[in-house]
Amino acid sequence: MEYRKQIQKVIEKGPYKPDWNSxxxxxxxxxxxxxxxxIFIHWGLYSIPAYSNEWYSRNMYIQGTKExxxxxxxxGEHKKFGYKDFIPLFTAEKFExxxxxxxxxxxxxxxxxPVAEHHDGFQMYRSELSCYNAYDCGPKRDVLGELKEAIEKxxxxxxxxxxxxxHWFFMGHGKEFDSDVKEPMKRGDFYWxxxxxxxxxDLQSNxxxxxxxxxxxxxRTCEIIDRYQPSMLYFDWWVQHEAFKxxxxxxxxxxxxxxxxxxxxxxxCYKHDAMMFGCGIVEVERGKLADAKxxxxxxxxxxxxxxxxxxxxxxxxxxxxxxxxFVDIISKNGNMLLNVGPKGDGSIxxxxxxxxxxxxxxxxxxxxxxxxxxxxxxSEEGNTKEVQGQFTDQKEVxxxxxxxxxxxxxxxxxxxxxxxxxxxxxxxxSLAVSKDQNAPEFHGMIRSVRILGFxxxxxxxxxxxxxxxxxxxxxxDLPVVIQVQIC
Numbered sequence: 001m002e003y004r005k006q007i008q009k010v011i012e013k014g015p016y017k018p019d020w021n022s023x024x025x026x027x028x029x030x031x032x033x034x035x036x037x038x039i040f041i042h043w044g045l046y047s048i049p050a051y052s053n054e055w056y057s058r059n060m061y062i063q064g065t066k067e068x069x070x071x072x073x074x075x076g077e078h079k080k081f082g083y084k085d086f087i088p089l090f091t092a093e094k095f096e097x098x099x100x101x102x103x104x105x106x107x108x109x110x111x112x113x114p115v116a117e118h119h120d121g122f123q124m125y126r127s128e129l130s131c132y133n134a135y136d137c138g139p140k141r142d143v144l145g146e147l148k149e150a151i152e153k154x155x156x157x158x159x160x161x162x163x164x165x166x167h168w169f170f171m172g173h174g175k176e177f178d179s180d181v182k183e184p185m186k187r188g189d190f191y192w193x194x195x196x197x198x199x200x201x202d203l204q205s206n207x208x209x210x211x212x213x214x215x216x217x218x219x220r221t222c223e224i225i226d227r228y229q230p231s232m233l234y235f236d237w238w239v240q241h242e243a244f245k246x247x248x249x250x251x252x253x254x255x256x257x258x259x260x261x262x263x264x265x266x267x268x269c270y271k272h273d274a275m276m277f278g279c280g281i282v283e284v285e286r287g288k289l290a291d292a293k294x295x296x297x298x299x300x301x302x303x304x305x306x307x308x309x310x311x312x313x314x315x316x317x318x319x320x321x322x323x324x325x326f327v328d329i330i331s332k333n334g335n336m337l338l339n340v341g342p343k344g345d346g347s348i349x350x351x352x353x354x355x356x357x358x359x360x361x362x363x364x365x366x367x368x369x370x371x372x373x374x375x376x377x378x379s380e381e382g383n384t385k386e387v388q389g390q391f392t393d394q395k396e397v398x399x400x401x402x403x404x405x406x407x408x409x410x411x412x413x414x415x416x417x418x419x420x421x422x423x424x425x426x427x428x429x430s431l432a433v434s435k436d437q438n439a440p441e442f443h444g445m446i447r448s449v450r451i452l453g454f455x456x457x458x459x460x461x462x463x464x465x466x467x468x469x470x471x472x473x474x475x476x477d478l479p480v481v482i483q484v485q486i487c
Contacts, residue, residue, distance in 0.1 A: 004215075007222050007254055008058045014257025018249035020276035025265035026256060028281060029231065029265035030294045031157060034372045035110035036330050037363065038159070039099075039149075040300055042308040045138075047344040048086045048412040049074070052476075053307035054341075057083045057120035057135075061174040061181065082180030083120065083171070084190050087132070087173040092139035095346025097150035103348060104156065104340075107356035108363030110371070111157035113234060113337060114147045116224050121190060125228065127475050129220055132190040139346075148228055161234035161269075162221055165244060169197045169208050187216060200238070209243040215462040218247045225255050233268050234283070234300075240274040252279060263364050269298060284334075290388035292332040292379035299329055302339035303355055305394050310341035316351055319358035320478055321396040326359075327479050328386060330370065331405035365453035365479045369414035373407035380405050381471045382418070404428060413484045420480040424471040431467035431484065454482040467483070 029078050046054045051070050059067035060083065075081040104112055117123045123133035125144035134143045148158045149374040171194040173183025193213055198205035225233070233255060239248055250266055252275065259266040268280035282297040289297060303322070304314040326336045338359075340352050363370060382403030397420035404426075407414045415428050434441040446467070449460040451474050459470040469482055 001219075003219060003222070007218070007250070010257050010261075011253045014253065014260055016253040016260075018246070018253045020249070021278060023256070023276070026279060027265075029267055032111075032232065032281070032335065033296055034265060035157065036335050036370050036373070037107075037185055037326065038111040038157075038160075038335065038337045039104045039107065039109040040114060040115075040302070040308075040337045042111045042118070042302075042339055043143075043342045043346075044115065044118050044124060044309070045083065045090055045120055046118070046309050047087045047342065048075045048089050050309070050311045050344060052311060052313075054090040054118060054309040057465060058170050058173065060106050061176075061179060063173075063177060078174070078177070078179035080180075082174070082406060084132075084180060087122070087138045090134075090138040090344065092134075092141065092143070092344075092346040092487065094343075095141070095143070096141065097143075097146040098153070100147070100175075100342075100348065101154040101156065102149035102210060102354060104151075105154040107360040108367075108370075109156060109338075111159055111232070112147070112151045113159045113161055113232070114144055116144055116160045116162055116228075117220070118163045119170040119236075121164070121167045121170070123220075127220070127223060128224060129216070130188045130190075144224075144228055148230075149378040157231045158228070158231045159232035159234065160224060160228060161236065162224060163236040164220055165238045165241075166236060168193060168213055169207075171193045173181065187212060198241075198339070199469055203240060209241070213245060214247045217244075218251060218481060221251050222254055223253075225258055229258075229262060229264075231266050232281075233266070235268065235270050235274065237271050237274075237285075239270065240272040244274070248274065269300075285390045286394070287390045287392040288329050288334065288386065288388065289332055290386040292375050294333070296333060296335070298335040298337055299393075300337040300339065301325070301393055304341070304343070308339050308341060310343045310349060313343075314349075314351070316355065318396065319355050319362070322355065323362055323478055324397065324418055325393055325398060327405050327418065328380070330373065331375060331407055331416070333375045350473065360486065362478050368409065368412075369407055369416070369452060369481045369483065371405050373409040373414065374405040376408040376413055379404055381428070381430050384418075401426065404430075411447075411486055413486065415482040415484060416479045417478050417482065420474065420476050422475070424474055426469045426482065427466040428467040428469070428482070428484075431462065433462050433464050437465070446484055447487045448483075448484070448485045450483045452483055458482075465478065 046056045060071040121193040126135035126142045151158045171191045181191045184296045197206050269283045271283045284299045286301050288299045306315045384403045403420040405416040456473045
């Protein structure tokens with residue numbers, strides 16, 4: 001195949017080789033460190049049944065699950081109406097990419113990550129490798145291409161993700177009974193290869209992904225890279241399996257070499273140590289790191305607790321919870337990628353719009369403390385302890401007035417008071433006067449103190465207990481940002 005030869009030529013010719021040692025000079029994009037906030041988009045065939053979550057295509061074929069029962073009751077027997085039969089129903093009649101992009105820009109996002117292909121194997125882009133894509137069937141539109149154009153028109157950075165790796169086994173349960181997931185299958189078929197599900201914890205588990213499947217995964221990923229030139233590429237879990245190591249190195253070398261040709265800064269986001277540290281951006285799913293890090297990292301989370309895609313039973317987080325989580329993340333050198341799940345028809349749910357607009361209003365008010373900021377020498381003060389790790393952001397943290405997070409930019413330190421007190425009295429202990437010049441504490445001279453987004457000029461004084469700030473009219477249910485300008 002000519003495309004394989006092209007890929008190999010780019011790898012051999014470019015500065016990066018398929019070896020972790022070759023990536024030692026790679027650096028994270030400057031734009032990523034400045035951006036802080038991005039939007040993730042989970043939209044696909046699974047948005048049509050809109051039941052349970054985006055794993056519907058797997059779970060509907062597992063006998064006895066709630067998805068199995070729902071599918072039989074709603075759509076009929078699996079052999080007569082399978083997952084593939086959602087394709088003609090996916091017409092996306094209300095999909096307006098320009099409206100999406102304007103909403104995300106209004107929310108304060110600086111980059112956007114539409115999912116190019118999820119575990120179900122339906123490509124949301126034009127492809128030469130399979131006819132089961134949004135351009136050739138379903139909406140009959142190049143969804144990814146239209147979104148790229150709309151996103152860049154709003155001066156946001158276009159990125160995309162591939163969740164294809166898990167498709168190796170995702171439809172496998174359909175072979176366990178009389179369904180439409182049947183042999184024989186060949187490469188390019190929608191359900192192919194539908195293998196038995198592995199032990200997710202075993203990184204050498206069988207059935208081991210075949211060379212044919214790994215080759216297909218590599219080609220599909222390189223096709224996305226070449227056709228859409230994303231500024232960041234995201235891989236979901238399971239690429240940490242041993243079988244993906246060599247093709248993943250090839251993809252990284254190909255992508256980074258292509259970026260060198262384009263004169264662009266790009267990165268790969270990865271989970272579970274799928275890549276060698278320092279070769280891409282560390283990703284934490286629905287959670288975060290509890291302490292400030294010297295390296296850039298990202299959390300991917302969602303507006304809803306119980307699904308990445310739209311369903312009619314979403315459990316929404318509040319804008320306050322999301323903003324507080326965001327503040328804690330950026331104070332520790334991280335970015336937040338917030339997922340939105342459009343409806344099957346392409347419209348954005350009203351509650352998603354509401355939350356995004358509330359976030360956007362707060363982001364606009366406090367932009368100076370966010371975009372282009374850096375962690376300060378201290379990321380936080382207060383007694384509330386953050387929980388580290390994946391799937392830890394389901395419950396809203398009960399912050400107090402003592403909980404403060406910090407960033408810095410230019411001549412200012414920004415103190416985010418996570419729960420602003422009703423009496424308007426705040427003490428920032430990290431800005432106390434220190435008589436010991438050898439102590440690693442704050443020794444700067446304060447020029448002024450302001451409250452971002454409020455006209456009131458606060459009273460302030462500094463002593464050995466901290467910087468005391470007093471306001472009378474400042475009130476908010478969201479974090480309030482105190483700008484401390486240094487001489």
